[in-house]
Structures are given as structure tokens and as C-alpha cells.
Amino acid sequence: MSTAVAPATAAPVADKLTKKQLIADHPTWCPGCGDFAVLAVFYKVLEKLQIPQEKIVVVAGIGCSSRFPYFMNTHSLHFIHGRALPLATGVSLSRPDVHVFVFGGDGDGFSIGGNHLNHAARKNIKLTYVIMDNFVYGLTKNQTSPTTPIGRKSKTDPIGAIDRPINPMKQLLASGATFIGRTHATQVKHMDELFTRAIEHDGFSVIECLSECTMFYPGAFDDGNPRKGGAFDVIDEKQHDVKDDVAAFKLADLPSPGKFGVFYQVNRPTKNELEQRWIDDSQAKLGGASQKDILKKRFEAMR
Amino acid sequence: MSAPAVSVPSSPSHTLRNAVIRLAGNSQDGIQSIGGFLGRLAGRTAHEVMTYMTIPSTISGGPSIFQVHLGSGEVLTAGDEADVLVAFYQHSYDSHISALRNGGICLYDSGEVNEIKNERGIHHFGIPLTAATVEALGGSARDRGKNMLVLGLICAVFGLDKEKLVTIVTRQFGKKDESVLRNALLAFDAGYAYQIGDLEKFAFEPGEAQEANRISTDGNQMLSLGLLAAGVRYGSAYPITPWSPIMETLRIELPKYGGIFVQAEDELAAISMAIGASFAGHLAITGSSGPGISLKQEALGYASMAELPLIVVNVQRGGPSTGLPTSVEQSDLMQAIYGSHGDTPRFVLAPKDVEDCFYIALEAGRIARKYSCPVIILSDQALSSRIEAFTEPDVDKHWVEPSLDLSPRGEEFRPYPLDKTTRHAPPGSKMAAGKYPHISGLEHDEWGHPSGNAKMHQEMTNKRRQKLLDAAAEFPLPEIHGESAGDALLIAWGSAWGPVKEATDRLRSEGYHIGAANMRHLHPMPNGLEKVFAGYKHVIAVEMNDSGAYGFGQLAMLLRARYADPKIKSVCKTDGLAFRVREIVTGVEKHLAGK
Numbered sequence: 002m003s004t005a006v007a008p009a010t011a012a013p014v015a016d017k018l019t020k021k022q023l024i025a026d027h028p029t030w031c032p033g034c035g036d037f038a039v040l041a042v043f044y045k046v047l048e049k050l051q052i053p054q055e056k057i058v059v060v061a062g063i064g065c066s067s068r069f070p071y072f073m074n075t076h077s078l079h080f081i082h083g084r085a086l087p088l089a090t091g092v093s094l095s096r097p098d099v100h101v102f103v104f105g106g107d108g109d110g111f112s113i114g115g116n117h118l119n120h121a122a123r124k125n126i127k128l129t130y131v132i133m134d135n136f137v138y139g140l141t142k143n144q145t146s147p148t149t150p151i152g153r154k155s156k157t158d159p160i161g162a163i164d165r166p167i168n169p170m171k172q173l174l175a176s177g178a179t180f181i182g183r184t185h186a187t188q189v190k191h192m193d194e195l196f197t198r199a200i201e202h203d204g205f206s207v208i209e210c211l212s213e214c215t216m217f218y219p220g221a222f223d224d225g226n227p228r229k230g231g232a233f234d235v236i237d238e239k240q241h242d243v244k245d246d247v248a249a250f251k252l253a254d255l256p257s258p259g260k261f262g263v264f265y266q267v268n269r270p271t272k273n274e275l276e277q278r279w280i281d282d283s284q285a286k287l288g289g290a291s292q293k294d295i296l297k298k299r300f301e302a303m304r
Numbered sequence: 305m306s307a308p309a310v311s312v313p314s315s316p317s318h319t320l321r322n323a324v325i326r327l328a329g330n331s332q333d334g335i336q337s338i339g340g341f342l343g344r345l346a347g348r349t350a351h352e353v354m355t356y357m358t359i360p361s362t363i364s365g366g367p368s369i370f371q372v373h374l375g376s377g378e379v380l381t382a383g384d385e386a387d388v389l390v391a392f393y394q395h396s397y398d399s400h401i402s403a404l405r406n407g408g409i410c411l412y413d414s415g416e417v418n419e420i421k422n423e424r425g426i427h428h429f430g431i432p433l434t435a436a437t438v439e440a441l442g443g444s445a446r447d448r449g450k451n452m453l454v455l456g457l458i459c460a461v462f463g464l465d466k467e468k469l470v471t472i473v474t475r476q477f478g479k480k481d482e483s484v485l486r487n488a489l490l491a492f493d494a495g496y497a498y499q500i501g502d503l504e505k506f507a508f509e510p511g512e513a514q515e516a517n518r519i520s521t522d523g524n525q526m527l528s529l530g531l532l533a534a535g536v537r538y539g540s541a542y543p544i545t546p547w548s549p550i551m552e553t554l555r556i557e558l559p560k561y562g563g564i565f566v567q568a569e570d571e572l573a574a575i576s577m578a579i580g581a582s583f584a585g586h587l588a589i590t591g592s593s594g595p596g597i598s599l600k601q602e603a604l605g606y607a608s609m610a611e612l613p614l615i616v617v618n619v620q621r622g623g624p625s626t627g628l629p630t631s632v633e634q635s636d637l638m639q640a641i642y643g644s645h646g647d648t649p650r651f652v653l654a655p656k657d658v659e660d661c662f663y664i665a666l667e668a669g670r671i672a673r674k675y676s677c678p679v680i681i682l683s684d685q686a687l688s689s690r691i692e693a694f695t696e697p698d699v700d701k702h703w704v705e706p707s708l709d710l711s712p713r714g715e716e717f718r719p720y721p722l723d724k725t726t727r728h729a730p731p732g733s734k735m736a737a738g739k740y741p742h743i744s745g746l747e748h749d750e751w752g753h754p755s756g757n758a759k760m761h762q763e764m765t766n767k768r769r770q771k772l773l774d775a776a777a778e779f780p781l782p783e784i785h786g787e788s789a790g791d792a793l794l795i796a797w798g799s800a801w802g803p804v805k806e807a808t809d810r811l812r813s814e815g816y817h818i819g820a821a822n823m824r825h826l827h828p829m830p831n832g833l834e835k836v837f838a839g840y841k842h843v844i845a846v847e848m849n850d851s852g853a854y855g856f857g858q859l860a861m862l863l864r865a866r867y868a869d870p871k872i873k874s875v876c877k878t879d880g881l882a883f884r885v886r887e888i889v890t891g892v893e894k895h896l897a898g899k
């Protein structure tokens with residue numbers, strides 16, 4: 002059997018995918034944790050897009066949010082802290098026929114895995130990555146995270162955080178990601194829309210989803226939740242050109258709760274595509290020689 | 305030199321069985337390419353060859369040597385002492401004249417070397433290497449041509465096959481600008497025609513190695529090609545010396561085979577990408593040296609826990625930390641076996657010479673697939689860069705067709721059954737029962753669900769350990785070189801094998817009863833070694849690592865832990881250089897004398 006497989010398509014298949022099929026273990030998250038809503042919306046979007054069940058791959062690192070794969074009845078892998086993106090890169094590049102999804106937290110993505118985020122983004126690896134940002138380390142019980150606002154008290158900053166938090170949108174814009182969005186776990190319809198667009202994007206699509214840690218940082222995102230008196234201000238794409246990264250940087254500068262929606266989206270060849278081109282060119286030059294003959298020729302040249 | 309000692313005569317003569325030529329200069333003089341050409345020539349003239357080089361770790365260059373051991377019989381080492389020294393500079397002369405044997409021949413650049421020591425019957429021949437090159441090529445190209453001039457000289461002195469050598473040079477430079485080849489050949493011819501005082505010419509006996517299709521290359525090349533033959537199509541790594549040539553080769557070769565090699569942002573990403581490709585259903589590879597292997601440890605432990613197949617190549621260099629990046633050492637054995645937290649069963653193999661780098665890659669692929677587990681190949685700096693000549697592998701015989709098993713899995717499928725070793729179901733495989741497996745680094749049950757259950761952890765630990773027990777029963781015992789009972793059994797692994805084998809011959813010629821065994825399967829060790837050991841008074845592990853707190857090298861420690869036998873001893877060293885035969889002989893004699 003060859004290792005070559007046809008690229009993924011979202012074409013519906015004979016056996017229809019239902020949300021029910023996708024449900025696995027009951028999540029171990031605390032009651033009210035924002036991550037429940039993210040999971041529920043993801044089930045819905047997969048059902049809507051009718052991606053064949055066996056072609057859905059869910060990967061995560063370590064954290065509360067990174068428990069995600071266990072709650073999916075699909076091929077799934079729970080990896081080590083911070084390295085989900087490179088692992089997903091290996092899956093994506095070697096298996097163009099499957100859909101690769103990565104879920105994780107702010108610590109996993111921006112701290113221990115920060116460098117991988119930059120590189121997966123600039124290489125434009127075909128996959129969809131959702132960062133469930135709760136501004137805190139949940140799993141390890143309330144330490145400061147790279148997105149914790151200055152002044153917020155935690156177990157590692159008892160007098161309040163002193164280090165400047167990163168600005169996720171700016172970070173992602175600088176990294177070279179080709180689809181960058183921001184949403185809020187209480188805004189189900191908006192999440193649905195953004196996830197759908199991210200999945201349909203041909204390239205590295207990344208979404209920051211503000212997802213409340215009710216256990217350690219309750220109320221963190223109330224200012225973006227109209228039901229809690231906040232403002233959920235969605236980007237008007239008639240005003241904002243999603244191809245304009247300078248404009249996106251300006252949007253990213255707005256004070257909390259900032260804007261939600263697609264900050265940036267462009268088309269650039271994926272690494273998947275560029276590598277395939279190199280494969281095709283290399284093989285074309287060999288005029289259809291079998292792999293075994295290529296190796297034999299290589300030895301002959303060494304005689 | 306291998307016994308019986310060869311004498312390069314100072315008087316006319318003269319057929320030789322073998323000769324060790326040391327070229328000493330700076331790295332930018334292109335002395336490695338002289339060595340490379342001689343190595344390739346040996347392959348084509350049925351001679352044996354082994355090379356050895358030192359390269360400074362700085363790019364701007366610095367003192368560097370290339371030693372070639374050419375012979376008509378079996379060549380097992382790069383040579384303890386040189387028969388011929390070519391010194392490009394005064395500093396080269398000063399540093400390396402002591403490596404020349406008594407009565408040897410020293411050719412030096414008379415424009416650079418001013419002070420020579422007339423000692424130990426050494427024959428000195430001053431040749432204006434630089435000036436002669438300038439004369440042959442014109443002023444501009446002299447640094448480029450000096451090496452080719454020396455190659456021409458050596459070709460004439462040793463009566464090498466000029467036609468074949470020119471063909472090899474032409475093939476090498478022919479791809480470049482026409483003037484490059486022209487200059488190279490001009491310099492070569494000038495060297496060939498140069499009259500060196502009263503130095504007589506020599507000739508090698510016809511080579512004994514008469515097999516057809518001989519090739520000559522280095523260990524990194526053979527390992528890369530072995531991985532291709534083993535059906536490896538995906539990999540990822542980060543550059544580091546001396547591992548880099550493998551990733552460079554795979555990066556260029558894999559697309560021809562429909563595969564991809566990714567240059568990752570760091571070693572943590574590299575091994576993660578490789579595990580991703582393995583999870584995706586392929587057998588993937590990552591590799592590195594020293595510092596990079598340390599960085600991979602957490603993910604390596606994951607591969608053991610998640611039971612994913614993976615090949616990890618460690619081209620060992622001198623450690624710890626940045627250590628000696630361009631020197632040889634074998635100090636990563638314990639790390640290979642135990643290097644990450646927790647009980648992480650994995651397999652460890654070591655190639656015994658350049659040729660074996662090909663076959664060890666095949667064996668690694670076989671084991672990784674069979675036991676769905678990481679397999680570490682411990683190569684080393686000496687194997688990585690030295691050139692040897694041997695018979696080309698039979699690709700038809702060894703070829704492993706890559707495969708991707710996406711067949712639907714039945715009701716009974718579990719990713720982690722307790723009672724047997726299986727492969728996971730990669731993405732794309734349908735689950736008949738509609739229940740999809742989790743691949744997990746948390747301790748888990750048979751389905752991959754997290755489980756903190758005490759009994760489950762014990763049972764899963766047993767299950768993972770069972771792979772090692774099954775393999776130990778399957779792995780072959782090492783063959784014995786020399787005597788199968790007697791005074792001592794010398795045990796080698798990796799590149800120490802050549803010198804150990806030669807030391808065995810020398811000790812036997814001195815009257816000792818010695819056998820030698822090479823361990824290709826280092827973890828787990830094959831069952832039944834105790835029967836092999838039984839016939840000897842001493843079992844001495846010879847390895848290039850430190851004897852540590854307890855006076856034993858890393859393999860010796862493992863053997864002692866395994867067999868609790870006080871007759872297991874060590875001969876160790878960590879000077880960054882390959883073993884000299886005489887170092888081993890002396891070390892073994894000490895143990896035999898009860899010291």
C-alpha cells in the first residue's frame with residue numbers, strides 16, 4: 002500500500018455524522034467552566050460540516066482545556082504540555098486526507114508552546130487551532146499565565162501580576178498566521194460562525210476564545226458578555242479589511258474587552274502544498290522510476 | 305597499523321599491504337576532500353579503507369587532520385600511527401610529527417615549515433606545496449589547489465590507479481564551473497609529476513576484497529539510506545553536529561520517495577512532529593546529537609507511554625553540555641535507555657561500522673513496527689564521518705515497502721490491550737463499533753481513557769515491559785571473534801568494535817586467549833549472554849565513556865547489574881579520540897595481570 006492519500010474534502014458521506022456520535026466521556030471540567038460551551042459548539046460545527054468521523058483528528062497538549070481529546074469520539078491524541086502544534090504539524094503534513102484540530106490553553110499555547118505557535122503559523126500548516134484563553138493556569142490551580150492582566154493576584158503573584166501580558170492578537174499577527182479570529186465562549190452563535198470559517202480556511206487558522214475559569218478566575222470576561230452588562234463588539238468587515246494587518250494591529254490595541262470576529266485572513270500557500278510541489282517536481286525529474294530503483298541508482302552512483 | 309606491522313621502507317621497493325597517511329593542515333585547505341577521494345578510490349580498487357578526521361568546531365577553520373588507512377587486507381581502524389605525514393604548516397608539523405612512526409615519511413610544505421626535527425629515523429621531504437600550486441594555477445587559486453596537488457603527489461608515491469582517481473575527481477568537480485575542474489586537474493597533474501628527491505615509489509598489493517559492487521562512504525550516509533530502505537518516509541529534526549548530514553540527506557532524498565523531512569524550530573518540536581507522523585500511521589524518524597537528544601526526552605517518554613513506533617538517531621559526540629561537538633564519545637548509553645522520567649521501555653541499538661549503519665536502520669524499523677515503541681540508534685561521531693569501503697547492500701533483499709493501515713478496526717479493537725502488543729489505529733481508520741480510541745500520555749485503560757487506578761498502572765507497566773522481555777528472547781547473541789573461551793572476552797559497542805577486534809588479534813598474537821563480541825542490541829540485551837561469558841576468566845567492556853563513581857563504564861555497569869558478576873571489568877577513556885589499538889591492549893593486559 003502506498004502512503005500517498007488524497008487531500009481532505011468536507012464532502013458529505015453516506016453515513017451521516019451526528020452530534021451524538023461525537024460525544025465521548027463526560028468532561029471532567031468544573032461546573033460552569035467556559036470550556037463546556039466550546040466543546041458543544043465544536044460538536045455542532047462538525048455535524049454541520051459533515052466531516053467523516055474517522056477523518057477528524059483532535060490533538061491537545063496539557064491543561065484543563067487540553068483535556069478536550071478525551072471528550073471527542075474521534076481519533077484523538079492527548080500529548081505533552083506545549084507541544085500539540087508540532088505534533089499536529091506531523092499529522093497534517095503526512096496525512097492530507099484528514100482534518101486536524103488542536104485545542105489548548107493560554108499557558109500551553111503562549112507560554113511553554115509559544116515558539117511552536119510562531120513557527121506553525123509562519124509555515125502556514127493546514128490545521129485549525131483554538132486557544133481557550135482563561136487568563137490563568139487552571140489545571141495547576143491558579144498561577145499567573147502569559148495573558149493574566151497586570152495586578153491580578155494568583156498563587157505565584159500574591160501581590161498581583163507584575164509582568165506585562167502578551168496581546169494574543171498582535172502575537173498571532175506577527176507570527177504570520179493566515180486566519181486569526183477572536184471569540185467568547187458565552188457567544189455560541191459567534192463561536193459557531195468563527196469555527197466554521199476557520200475550518201474552511203485553507204491554511205493555519207487560529208482562534209482565541211475567551212473561556213472563563215469559573216474556579217479560579219470567575220468574571221474575567223464579563224466585560225465582553227452582554228448578559229453580565231458587558232459589550233460584545235463584533236468586527237464589521239465592511240469597515241475592516243481582513244487582509245489589512247496594520248488595521249488588525251490597531252483593532253488589537255483596543256482596551257478590554259476589545260473586538261471579536263475575524264481580525265485577519267489572507268491566502269498564502271500552505272507548507273502542505275509547497276512540500277507536495279517539491280515532491281511532485283522531484284518525482285517528475287525521475288521519470289516515474291520506482292522508489293526501489295531510485296535507491297538502487299543512488300548506490301550505483303557510489304560505486 | 306594492523307599486525308603484522310607493515311614497514312614502509314626507506315629504501316627502494318615495494319609492495320605494501322597497507323599504509324596510514326595523515327594529512328595535517330587547516331580545515332579550509334580541503335584536506336577532507338583528499339581523504340574523501342582516496343576513500344572512494346579504495347572502494348573502486350578492491351582495497352579496504354578507513355578514514356578518521358578531526359574538524360575544528362569553528363567555521364573559520366583551524367587545525368584539522370584527515371587520516372586514511374588504505375590496505376589490501378582487512379582494515380579495522382584508522383591506524384594508531386601514521387606511515388606518512390603530510391604537514392601543511394609548522395603548527396601541523398609540530399602537532400603531528402609524534403603521530404608518525406619511527407622511520408616514517410614526512411612530506412612538508414617547505415614554504416611553510418621551517419624547523420624540522422631529525423629524529424627516530426624519519427625521512428623528511430620538503431616540497432614547496434604552496435609555490436608549486438601557484439606555479440601550476442597562477443596566483444589567485446593557490447589555496448584551492450593545494451589539496452589537489454597533494455592528492456597528485458600521493459597518487460604518484462603510492463602508485464595509485466591514476467585513471468580511476470581522475471574519474472572520481474572529475475565526477476566530483478564536473479558538476480561545477482568548468483574552470484573548477486580544470487584547475488583541480490592542473491594541480492593534480494603538477495603534484496603527480498613532481499619529483500620528490502630520492503623518495504622511492506611504492507605500490508599496494510592487489511586488494512583482497514574482491515566482491516562486486518563495492519562502494520565507499522561514511523556512516524551518516526549509510527544510516528540515511530538505510531532509513532529509506534526501511535520504509536521511513538517522514539521525519540523532522542533540528543541541525544546539530546555531527547547529526548546534521550543525516551537530516552540534510554533525508555531532506556533532499558525523501559521527496560523523491562514521496563516523503564517529507566521537516567526542519568523544525570527546535571528538538572522538542574522535531575520529535576513531536578515525528579511522533580505526529582507516527583500517530584498518523586507512518587514510521588517516522590527524528591535525530592540529533594548531545595544537547596538535542598536531551599531536549600527530546602519528555603516526548604520520547606511519551607512515545608513509550610502512548611506505544612507509538614519511532615526511530616530516534618543519536619549521533620553521539622563528546623559531552624556533557626555543548627561538550628566536544630566534533631569529537632567521538634559513547635557517553636549517552638544510559639541516557640538512551642533511561643533518559644526520561646518514569647519507566648519508559650524503549651529499544652537501543654548501535655551500528656558496529658559504517659556498513660552496519662545501513663542494516664541497523666533496517667533493524668530499528670523492524671523493531672519499532674513490531675513492538676510499537678521508540679527505538680534509539682546510537683551512532684557516534686567517528687562512524688558519522690569516517691569513510692569505509694564495502695559491498696553495496698542488496699536493495700531488493702532488504703527493501704521494506706512503506707504502508708499505511710487504514711483498514712476498519714473490528715469490535716474487539718483496543719489501542720492498548722493488556723495481553724498483547726499491537727499497533728494503534730491511525731486516523732482515517734473506521735471503528736466498526738463506532739467507538740474511537742484515545743492515544744494518551746496519561747496512564748490509561750485499554751481504550752486510552754485516563755486511569756489513575758493503582759492496579760491499572762501496574763498492569764500497563766507490565767504490558768509495556770513485556771515488549772523488552774519478548775525482544776530479549778528474540779534478539780541474536782553476538783558472534784565471537786577469536787576464541788570462544790579463555791583469558792578474556794572483550795565487549796564492544798558502536799565504533800569501538802574495529803579497534804577492539806584488532807586488539808583481540810594483537811593480544812592473541814602475544815599468546816593470550818581472547819575473544820571479542822560486539823553488542824548491536826544494547827537494550828534489551830539478548831538472553832543467554834551468561835553462557836557466552838562462562839568460558840572466560842574476564843569479561844571486559846571497552847567503551848569511550850567515563851568510569852564514573854564506581855570504576856565502570858556505562859555498558860559495564862549494565863552488564864554488572866544484569867549478571868552481578870565481578871569478572872566484568874571496564875576499559876574506558878574520554879579523550880575525544882577513537883580508541884588506539886595499543887590503548888585497548890594495555891588496558892586489557894592490566895586486567896589480565898590482576899591490576
Ligand SMILES: Cc1ncc(C[n+]2csc(CCOP(=O)(O)OP(=O)(O)O)c2C)c(N)n1
Nearest residue numbers: 063064065066082106107108109138139140
Ligand atoms: C513540562 C511540563 N511542565 C509543567 C506542567 C504542569 N502544567 C500542566 S498544565 C499547566 C498550565 C495549564 O495552563 P493552560 O495551558 O492555560 O491551561 P488551562 O488549565 O488553564 O486550561 C502546567 C503548568 C506539565 N504538565 N508539563
Ligand code: SF4
Nearest residue numbers: 031034065139214215
Ligand atoms: S479549573 Fe478552571 S479551567 Fe479548569 S475546569 Fe475548572 S473552571 Fe475550567
Ligand SMILES: [Mg+2]
Nearest residue numbers: 106107135137
Ligand atoms: Mg489557562
